[in-house]
Amino acid sequence: MVEITVDIVLQMAKAADLVIPEEDLEEVRSALSDYRIAFQPVEALDLTDVDPALIMDPRWVR
Amino acid sequence: MGTVSEVDAVNELTELTIREAGDLIAAGKVSSVELTSAILSQIDRTEAAVFAYASVMGEQAMEGARRADREIAARGGWRSPLHGIPVGIKDIIYATGAPTEAGSDVLKGFIPEWDATVVRRLKEAGAIIVGKTHTIEFAYGQSIPPTRNAWNTAHAPGGSSSGSGSAVAVRSAYGAIGTDGGGSIRNPAGFQGIVGLKPTCGRVSRYGVIPMSASLDHVGPMARTAEDCALMMNVIAGYDSCDQQSIDVPVPDYTADLDHGVDGLRLGLDRDYFYDAVNPEYLSRVEAAIAELENLGVTFVEVHIKELELVHGIFLNVIATDTSAYHRRLLRAKPEGYYPRTRVMLEFGELLFGTDYLIAQRARHVLRTAVKDTFTKHRLDGLIAPSAMNTAVAMSGEVSADLFAQPIRQSLANIVGLPAMSVPCGFANAGLPTGFEVYGRPFDETTVLRIGAAYQKVTEWHRASPAQARQAEASARQATAS
Numbered sequence: 001m002v003e004i005t006v007d008i009v010l011q012m013a014k015a016a017d018l019v020i021p022e023e024d025l026e027e028v029r030s031a032l033s034d035y036r037i038a039f040q041p042v043e044a045l046d047l048t049d050v051d052p053a054l055i056m057d058p059r060w061v062r
Numbered sequence: 063m064g065t066v067s068e069v070d071a072v073n074e075l076t077e078l079t080i081r082e083a084g085d086l087i088a089a090g091k092v093s094s095v096e097l098t099s100a101i102l103s104q105i106d107r108t109e110a111a112v113f114a115y116a117s118v119m120g121e122q123a124m125e126g127a128r129r130a131d132r133e134i135a136a137r138g139g140w141r142s143p144l145h146g147i148p149v150g151i152k153d154i155i156y157a158t159g160a161p162t163e164a165g166s167d168v169l170k171g172f173i174p175e176w177d178a179t180v181v182r183r184l185k186e187a188g189a190i191i192v193g194k195t196h197t198i199e200f201a202y203g204q205s206i207p208p209t210r211n212a213w214n215t216a217h218a219p220g221g222s223s224s225g226s227g228s229a230v231a232v233r234s235a236y237g238a239i240g241t242d243g244g245g246s247i248r249n250p251a252g253f254q255g256i257v258g259l260k261p262t263c264g265r266v267s268r269y270g271v272i273p274m275s276a277s278l279d280h281v282g283p284m285a286r287t288a289e290d291c292a293l294m295m296n297v298i299a300g301y302d303s304c305d306q307q308s309i310d311v312p313v314p315d316y317t318a319d320l321d322h323g324v325d326g327l328r329l330g331l332d333r334d335y336f337y338d339a340v341n342p343e344y345l346s347r348v349e350a351a352i353a354e355l356e357n358l359g360v361t362f363v364e365v366h367i368k369e370l371e372l373v374h375g376i377f378l379n380v381i382a383t384d385t386s387a388y389h390r391r392l393l394r395a396k397p398e399g400y401y402p403r404t405r406v407m408l409e410f411g412e413l414l415f416g417t418d419y420l421i422a423q424r425a426r427h428v429l430r431t432a433v434k435d436t437f438t439k440h441r442l443d444g445l446i447a448p449s450a451m452n453t454a455v456a457m458s459g460e461v462s463a464d465l466f467a468q469p470i471r472q473s474l475a476n477i478v479g480l481p482a483m484s485v486p487c488g489f490a491n492a493g494l495p496t497g498f499e500v501y502g503r504p505f506d507e508t509t510v511l512r513i514g515a516a517y518q519k520v521t522e523w524h525r526a527s528p529a530q531a532r533q534a535e536a537s538a539r540q541a542t543a544s
Contacts, residue, residue: 012413021397024406031410035378038469039418042375042425050424 001040004032072107075100076233077527080290083236084143087134094134094146097236098127098190101148104234105193111215113208114229116153117160118193123148126190133188143293145188150229150238153194154201154222155281156270157181164272165199165207168392168399178270179302180239180281187297192235195225201241202274202385203404210457212254212528213494217454220250226284227254232528237285237294243274244377245472247282248484248499252449255486255495255523257514258284259291262505263479264309266295267302275384276307278377278476286524288485288514292316295507311505319508320515325359327443327513329500330436335370336447336471343490348448351487351498351517355446358516363440369432372425374469376477379414379422386411430478443509447471449484449497472499481507485514486523493531495523 002008009029013020020028075097078086086092102120109115130146133139151157154164156174163169181191196207201222209224211217212231219228223240227250230238240247242260251258259282266281273279283294296317301310331337331352337345356362386393386408393400393408400408436442449472475482481504484497502510518524 009413013409016412018394018409018412019397020409021405024402024409027403027406028409028413031406032413035375035382035410035414038378039375039422041371042379042422045372045421045425045428047421047424047428050427052420052423 001036004029004036072100072103073529076104078236079287080147080236080285080293081143081287083147084145084293087146088140088143094127094130094190095124097146098123098148098192101192101234101236104232108232108234112210112212112219112228112232112234114195114225114232114234115150115193116163116165116196116225119160119191122159123190123192130188130190142187142297144184144297146190147236148190148192149184150193150195150226150235151181151191152197152201152223152226152238152240154197154241154272155181155239157191157194160194162194162272164201165197166203166399166401166404168396174270176270179267179304180298181270183298183300184239189297195223195229195235195238198222198224199401199404200272200274200385200389201243201246202381203401203407206457211454211494213531214454216456217494218253218457220253220454222246223250223258223284227251227256227258230254230256230284230286237283237290239298240282240284241268241271242280242282242476243278244381244470244476247280247284248449248472248482251284251484252486252497252499253454253495255489255497255526256284256286257288257291257483257485257524258282259295259483259507259510260475260481261295261299261507262481264307265481265505265507266298267300267305267308269302269304273388275381278381278384278473280476287518288483288511289317289320289518291483292320292511292515295511314508316508316511319512322512323358324355324513324516326361327359327509328361328363328441329355329444329446329513330363330365330440330442331446332365332367332370334366336445339451340448341452341490344448344450344452344496347488347490347496348498351485352446354520355513355517358520360513362446363442365436365440365442365445367432367436369429370474372429373471373474373477376422376425376429377470377473379418380426380477381473382407382411383414383419426477429474433474433478433480437503443502443506444513445501447499447501449499453491453494453496475501480504481510483510483514485517487517487521488523
């Protein structure tokens with residue numbers, strides 16, 4: 001797994017057109033690192049036959 | 063502060079449950095004005111210590127109480143067991159006549175011009191809105207509301223429905239409405255020795271609730287007993303076309319089965335997931351509750367749901383992405399308005415990939431299927447777990463820097479939409495409340511409430527009050543000193 005660095009955070013934020021204050025950078029980096037670990041079991045799933053939960057309802061009822 | 067007899071009279075009234083107070087009102091033995099005055103007095107007496115309320119709507123509440131008394135006195139004017147009963151509303155829910163600030167400077171001074179559906183339904187049932195209760199910033203952030211734990215003000219109240227939990231526990235509301243995106247009703251309920259129910263996804267409208275995550279947010283009741291939560295559910299549950307997630311299924315009478323007992327019910331225990339690393343003293347209280355329920359006829363089944371390992375990753379992704387999407391414009395317009403740690407969480411959510419979000423949503427299906435299959439295979443009516451890993455932590459003024467390191471186990475119920483309820487089951491670690499949590503089948507709040515009611519029928523934990531605890535503590539100190 002790629003190590004998340006402050007530089008990576010800055011690049012990602014730039015791509016998202018988001019200015020992250022200097023004092024937040026380390027905490028955002030840490031949160032991203034924790035997240036990557038937590039998300040590993042989800043990434044490992046074979047979801048080939050699983051539909052997304054987001055269903056578009058085309059009816060004009062609402 | 064009034065005279066001793068006045069204080070005793072207030073105590074007598076505020077100790078009532080919603081059911082008891084409602085019965086007295088219906089029988090003409092007490093008025094809404096008396097109940098509302100007692101609650102406002104209790105707010106005056108306790109707010110300096112617990113800070114449950116972001117705003118108190120004293121005049122409006124008294125006006126509503128007088129109107130309720132006139133209506134109830136008129137033939138056929140009694141509307142529901144909540145008619146004339148003062149309740150609190152989490153300050154993330156729109157209610158006219160008071161600011162809705164969601165615990166954030168970003169919304170400072172915002173006063174909604176309309177009521178959320180849940181508030182409208184409470185008002186239609188005759189409930190008295192007594193005030194807006196404190197929340198952690200936008201029910202999401204890491205801000206520390208001024209609210210304190212009713213049982214020990216040096217300890218955290220739990221969140222994010224912090225004020226609702228403290229108000230009910232300290233008897234400055236008979237019931238309160240909370241919201242729960244990942245345990246935010248059940249966590250403060252567990253920490254403060256009250257009952258908190260997160261209903262099934264789609265059961266209670268979220269229209270007029272400032273959103274965190276469209277697919278994780280729920281609105282639900284917090285009260286001292288399961289019966290009181292059932293009474294509140296009878297008022298707030300039901301389809302609302304204004305809420306895209308609302309589901310149109312019939313609403314039962316949630317009180318109908320409360321006296322049916324629990325003999326023959328089957329509850330699953332996943333010890334690998336829910337019971338791992340729980341504080342031993344806390345766990346002993348939960349085990350005692352399980353033994354009590356076993357005596358009442360519940361069969362417990364050991365289960366292992368491997369897919370629960372997905373909960374943490376799915377929850378982090380969905381809640382962070384959804385919440386950051388909602389705050390995207392505000393974060394750029396008023397970044398300084400957010401508490402710093404909330405801002406960090408919002409910034410983090412903006413950096414997650416869309417593909418991850420879709421994967422997480424698909425993984426929810428896998429998790430839901432695994433839970434459903436376990437219920438089916440073992441013929442379960444529910445799962446039972448500790449409400450928390452420990453009693454409420456001491457307030458240190460700082461929160462953990464590892465924002466996302468610890469799994470929020472309770473978020474299972476949000477991810478798969480199941481009803482879940484925390485029930486008080488005693489005290490541990492020097493007098494702090496403990497609780498157990500029951501997860502039910504979708505739209506089967508009736509069974510979840512029935513389990514809570516059966517347990518509360520044979521236990522007295524819900525009758526214990528913080529005031530009594532403080533008196534006992536003072537007496538013990540005095541005895542030691544002498």
